Amino acid sequence: MFEYSEESKFRQIFVPGKARLGRRTGGTSSQRNEAWGEKAVKDDSERVFKHALTLKEDKPLNNTDYQKFTGVFSLLLTPFRSNKEIDWDVYEKYVNWQLSFQPAGLFAVCGSSEMKWLTLEERLELARRAVYLAGSTPVVATANLEPNPDDHPDELRRMIETGVSGVVLVPPNGMGEDQRRLHAYMANMADLAGCPVILYEWPLVHPYRVDPEIYRELVSSHGVLGLKDTTCTLEGISQKVNAAPDSIVYQANTPYLLESVPLGIKGVMAIVSAASGKTVIDFWNAAMREEPEASALHNKLVYLDALLRFSYPASAKYLASLQGIPIETYCRADSALTEEARKAMDVWHGHS
Numbered sequence: 001m002f003e004y005s006e007e008s009k010f011r012q013i014f015v016p017g018k019a020r021l022g023r024r025t026g027g028t029s030s031q032r033n034e035a036w037g038e039k040a041v042k043d044d045s046e047r048v049f050k051h052a053l054t055l056k057e058d059k060p061l062n063n064t065d066y067q068k069f070t071g072v073f074s075l076l077l078t079p080f081r082s083n084k085e086i087d088w089d090v091y092e093k094y095v096n097w098q099l100s101f102q103p104a105g106l107f108a109v110c111g112s113s114e115m116k117w118l119t120l121e122e123r124l125e126l127a128r129r130a131v132y133l134a135g136s137t138p139v140v141a142t143a144n145l146e147p148n149p150d151d152h153p154d155e156l157r158r159m160i161e162t163g164v165s166g167v168v169l170v171p172p173n174g175m176g177e178d179q180r181r182l183h184a185y186m187a188n189m190a191d192l193a194g195c196p197v198i199l200y201e202w203p204l205v206h207p208y209r210v211d212p213e214i215y216r217e218l219v220s221s222h223g224v225l226g227l228k229d230t231t232c233t234l235e236g237i238s239q240k241v242n243a244a245p246d247s248i249v250y251q252a253n254t255p256y257l258l259e260s261v262p263l264g265i266k267g268v269m270a271i272v273s274a275a276s277g278k279t280v281i282d283f284w285n286a287a288m289r290e291e292p293e294a295s296a297l298h299n300k301l302v303y304l305d306a307l308l309r310f311s312y313p314a315s316a317k318y319l320a321s322l323q324g325i326p327i328e329t330y331c332r333a334d335s336a337l338t339e340e341a342r343k344a345m346d347v348w349h350g351h352s
Contacts, residue, residue: 066225069226069248069267071105071268072104072105073105073268073273074103077112077113077275077320077327079328080332081330086122090325095134097323104137105137109168114331117332120145120155127139139163142167142168149175149185152172152189156192167195168228169200170199170201171201172185174206186210186218187218190222191222197223197224201230201231208230215244216243219244219246227240237251242264245264248266250269251270254270257283279352307341310338310344311335313335314341315344319348
């Protein structure tokens, strides 16, 4: 049983031993990690000890650089070979391609990454490589996916050690049925993190919604920075914004994206960014400046969103390939590119 009390054995400052720091740069999947060398070890140490020094047992972290977490956080896909192993070389090309559009940040280890079908070691490696490539661009990653919640504090610690700028937490399966229990869990995890925390209403857990009042309490008392809203309604997203107006609510729903801006959303984490990040960023910049072009860009994104749903995320991988990324459409999720989806992507790309 997961412990929530102040005396919980999990309430600890996350300072790794030398052995773990050494393992981090050695990696588990590619000899390329070895080339990152001594500097990576030093950088890892500095990042992790910075987290440890800023963690307070009696109050949440409050000195987050708020502005760097606003805007478009592009979702990252996971490229696979035909044997369903991760293609790390293509992943690095893809991440660099996403970075070329200058998003506010990257969301590694997300639903679009097929995180449900990834091992813990693969999730950590995806985050680690994204951080390495991103430089000063913030990277966030989901940090509580192991089946047993007892294992989540250690998973959280290990994800923080990758150097991510913030962690994403999803409701564990079934816990959302009791929102007070979910609150206790999220509060404990946020206090443990000592770094920016974003909640994610991930539809592949049930129930996945976070009550607006619970969200307000987590923001005001435990320093939660924001939430990726997936209610897919204007009412739902405005309830989150109104509950915690100083937090960052990210819109995941593309059809309601334009109407959500005046409601007070401060960022976007949507599937269209996985293969058309530039269009999403262009939309966001135009919307922030209240330019008429925002409406036309929104129309284009709604069109793409509808087409991507044919075979997502295989459809997004194919669209990325049309733009020069050597990514195959293989997925671990139950997603195969249909001929209809292929044609839809060809048409959209030809008119974009």
